[in-house]
Amino acid sequence: MNKHITSLLAALTCLLFFSPTFAQTNGRNTLPKWAFGGFERPAHINPIISPKASSKFSDPMSGQSVGWEAFYTFNPAAVVKNGKVAVLYRSEDMTGDAIGTRTSRIGYAESMDGLHFKRRGTPVVYPGHDNQKEFEWPGGCEDPRVAVTEKGTYVMFYTQWNRKVPRLGVATSKDLVTWVKHGPIFRKFYNGKFADIPNKSASIVTRLKDGRVVIARVNGIYWMYWGEQHVFAATSTNLIDWRPLTDSKGGLKWLISPRKNYFDSDLTECGPPALITENGIILFYNGKNHPGEGGDKRFNGNSYCAGQVLFSLQDPAKAIGRLDVPFLRPMEPFEKSGQYVNGTVFIEGLTFFKNKWFLYYGCADSKVGVAVFDPAKPAPPDPLPAL
Template structure:
């Protein structure tokens, strides 16, 4: 009997009104000219223009003047010292406004959702569950960030979202880590790197250094590498050893829908992509929300991890090791046989499984699944972290077939030995229907995480890399439909 997958009449489209203020960098030469023009303005004209700008933009932000102050501080070094000491507060604010631009977080897409149980279940009646849904938001320049919405799952399977907040907030960054040269030297010693390149890198490093500093050093150190492909591979291998950890803090009074995790470090400056959230339960029973995501700097992708207890304070860390590569990493929600476990797609085609004693270090991967059905011949990967059921680990997969069409599938793995595949759907669980064909990337349905609710599997999914929709399938029927492999 064919599985009955029920699509919901709910679709979340990108909201172009979701904006954040970003620093507008015009380069030092142009910036000095611009600052000088403002400095030459009469005070009364400065007051009038500043008031005009303030009136126009104050309702879009909680404190637009604080933004102007922050951005003035980023360019004040371009002022002559005597002017820096005497510039009026209004001119500081007006200068700051010229170095501020609005960025529409969701202008291009709101997609690739994942879902977890909300740590706050207040207000949830019997049969209901408060949930948090994360999304990949993509704006101008295809820069991706992470945004959230609170929602309630009802007994009948419907979802109802809390109204979105008005002011988007990037949070306060703390504890950006500098790298230790001694530790980095030890990591380099285990790499297959020509000795002359290794020596050239190390002689330029200080005792501690940032990602940006070593990226600059690599430009000169690798300039004599003959082919671009070889140069990129060496650069990728070296940068994957660099620590880019930081913490992000939001105000308790902010709504969850107002919090945005926007790229902070150089490793992720072009995108925070495809977060796969889970509630990870430690051996002592305590819970932490975690998500793997792909950090993209415009040239390289590196896997990272988010950790949070409350969705107010977030710790962001890179993952290291020979197997911490490519996209599609998904953490198991608990240790398996005393080790952390992770799904991955390290070769871009097949599903792999990894085990580690260290949450941040992944050295080996074992082949788990290869494409066997025509709708997944191009590649197979996960569509979120495994879900523990009585029958085994349920993994929603994605498969790519003819015309690069993405479909969702499902597989089951042994609870005690998840390297053993117990079964796999022969036909797609969900494939793009006619009104889902078109978008930024046509013919795609994709998910970064699902959840069990009231005997159903609730599936948030992306529609052609543009919007987000939702579906449900009876859990028991799904598990019964997964036939033994082979």
């Protein structure tokens, strides 16, 4: 055989055996060098937070005592405080009959080991008699993401839900318990052009510094990724007022979007705070699989799986890498049963604790789970379903 043909066949064989497509069709899942993971679910631990009917709270809206976390507890943020992991999670009461019709509040729990949590009896962020009533009554406060500045100010981005328009709100705290609400984040710029469109899911850029995950500046300013249908961006100088990134026509600039026939074919929704690494900025996000012909047939239609995108540190709007398959997907029974039976691992909290990375996520919109990445002994990412 001609030596050039032989070399070509060898090269093609090598490409076949090491290409992502070949790996996917054979059920293997390997991460590129820039990606984070793999994460492993600790044995016999999950779910770490579940609904609790005995928790009562005097609701400012109704004036009545309500079981504020009786129905579902899910979609958690996470941060380290005073040597403990603090998780702030979304809770739903029993006032409605479907997703989006109950009132949500944000509860607080903390842990010495990142796995076993002690909860406060009352929520720390909720719709109350404050200047945010028009944005938070009656739907409440949903889906927090939390990060901390180097000087110790905690910054929470969450969805303000008045059952008309979801809006990103921001609040700050010194102790994670007492919060000051600053309201919708996009009102100041472009004459409020983007303040009243549906907006949610903010992932502020952070970095690991001296063993702590802290809010970072990129090119001198704060930067966040946000969005549900697509991934957008915004910048800030004060962490409170955010300027959305726009395109040449004055519309929101799309950084990444759903991809046909992939696990993220329906939505690309931002997850926990993005992280600066030696390779660039990693955005962890939640991909929703399209239920029709446009989805990845290996995953349930409408299921949520976890992906990663790598953005350039020099140009944070430029995506330079992206996982073609999820690193975490619904596998356990509690991730596929409850309020959202199509299956959900909805990631929102990521923190560094005792030399490991702890990833906290919502399980089927019903409970809270955790997965752990040990850089010294990485676990494989979740295996892919057989074709």
